[in-house]
Amino acid sequence: MSASPDSEYIAQHRLNVFFEKLNSTLMMYKPENPLTFLTDCFNILKTKAENQPDVDYLVHLQDYLDTIALESSDHSNSATIPSILTTIPAVDGEAAKRKRDENETPVESQDEIESTEEADAFSEPPHKLSSRFQRTQLSVNAAYTNRGRRGSVSAESIKPTEQEYQRVVVPKSDEARMRIASATSSNLLFRNLEPDQKREVVDGMFERKVSEGEVVIQQGDEGDNFYVVDQGLFDVIKNGVKVIQVSAGGSFGELALMYNTPRAASVKAVTSGILWGVDRVTFRRSITNNTFRKRKMYESFLKTVPILHTLETAEVVKIADALEPAEYEDGETIIEQGTVGNYFYIIESGEAHVTQIDEMENEHELPGLKAGNYFGGK
Numbered sequence: 001m002s003a004s005p006d007s008e009y010i011a012q013h014r015l016n017v018f019f020e021k022l023n024s025t026l027m028m029y030k031p032e033n034p035l036t037f038l039t040d041c042f043n044i045l046k047t048k049a050e051n052q053p054d055v056d057y058l059v060h061l062q063d064y065l066d067t068i069a070l071e072s073s074d075h076s077n078s079a080t081i082p083s084i085l086t087t088i089p090a091v092d093g094e095a096a097k098r099k100r101d102e103n104e105t106p107v108e109s110q111d112e113i114e115s116t117e118e119a120d121a122f123s124e125p126p127h128k129l130s131s132r133f134q135r136t137q138l139s140v141n142a143a144y145t146n147r148g149r150r151g152s153v154s155a156e157s158i159k160p161t162e163q164e165y166q167r168v169v170v171p172k173s174d175e176a177r178m179r180i181a182s183a184t185s186s187n188l189l190f191r192n193l194e195p196d197q198k199r200e201v202v203d204g205m206f207e208r209k210v211s212e213g214e215v216v217i218q219q220g221d222e223g224d225n226f227y228v229v230d231q232g233l234f235d236v237i238k239n240g241v242k243v244i245q246v247s248a249g250g251s252f253g254e255l256a257l258m259y260n261t262p263r264a265a266s267v268k269a270v271t272s273g274i275l276w277g278v279d280r281v282t283f284r285r286s287i288t289n290n291t292f293r294k295r296k297m298y299e300s301f302l303k304t305v306p307i308l309h310t311l312e313t314a315e316v317v318k319i320a321d322a323l324e325p326a327e328y329e330d331g332e333t334i335i336e337q338g339t340v341g342n343y344f345y346i347i348e349s350g351e352a353h354v355t356q357i358d359e360m361e362n363e364h365e366l367p368g369l370k371a372g373n374y375f376g377g378k
């Protein structure tokens with residue numbers, strides 16, 4: 001039996017997903033004027049589609065919804081829906097700055113105001129191209145899967161004022177500090193922390209012993225703590241399906257805290273184990289500030305990379321955590337034929353020549369690579 005023209009049209013444009021997302025967003029924020037809200041949303045989608053026509057319109061929509069979820073969570077006392085300002089892609093630093101200059105920015109969060117200079121530095125492209133052959137690559141060395149629609153729960157702003165904020169210090173032995181150091185040594189979320197921020201997180205960490213079978217995090221709950229695994233194995237279960245297992249040195253529970261959303265998955269202890277927990281406020285003050293900026297900077301770019309199109313935001317941000325920018329001069333060799341590849345590269349901007357030497361030692365020019373293309377890895 002063939003599908004009706006109506007259902008074909010719906011499937012072709014994935015209208016059910018589109019309307020479901022709009023509907024759940026309206027239900028979540030309940031804007032006073034839904035028509036204005038939707039008009040803003042459509043205008044923004046139109047602009048995004050004009051700027052990045054190759055990107056799927058549902059990706060643009062999700063990006064916009066993520067942005068307003070983040071913005072509204074940092075303005076939890078305000079009922080306003082964030083303005084168009086918040087939708088300027090982080091990679092377009094100049095445009096974002098111009099827009100900020102043009103608009104008196106009533107919706108900027110405290111965090112944004114305090115870190116304007118730093119944010120500008122981050123939102124600038126990390127390099128300037130001196131010629132069309134100058135190349136810049138990003139190496140990727142880790143990723144994990146995560147699919148999740150973000151809801152929103154209200155929460156404290158990232159940087160509470162000093163009077164409000166009481167630094168949490170949980171007394172612990174040197175042995176405990178050593179164990180924490182070992183558990184966090186290879187954790188991506190800790191990699192970019194300043195020594196003082198790291199000390200703040202470690203000071204605030206508390207030990208939690210868990211029994212086999214214990215549910216540490218329940219999908220859909222409001223986020224309270226972030227956890228680093230010291231000992232034991234933990235299954236991450238999403239909608240009843242195990243998506244990943246976390247072991248010593250791994251961590252979980254950052255998404256709900258970082259994005260002020262309900263827990264995206266459940267986490268259950270497969271064995272008895274020991275966790276180091278960090279409360280929500282300490283986490284947001286230290287880890288979120290660093291990680292979030294990096295995630296926002298690369299999220300929009302990564303969504304334009306064809307191989308990553310099918311990933312949802314939660315998956316993309318994990319890749320963003322693992323990215324390391326690398327610059328190459330015009331003519332510099334990035335990888336050499338016959339050598340072992342350690343990195344996967346995505347071209348953020350610039351172009352790369354690809355050549356191959358055959359058995360007769362003749363060099364052949366292969367099709368070149370440009371922004372969004374990738375190479376390397378095994």
Ligand SMILES: Nc1ncnc2c1ncn2[C@@H]1O[C@@H]2COP(=O)(O)O[C@H]2[C@H]1O
Nearest residue numbers: 145146147252253254255256263264265
């Ligand atoms: N595929 C996945 N989907 C959702 N959460 C995941 C996934 N893999 C690991 N997690 C972790 O599981 C945690 C559940 O709580 P959070 O949503 O706070 O943060 C989540 C992530 O840290």
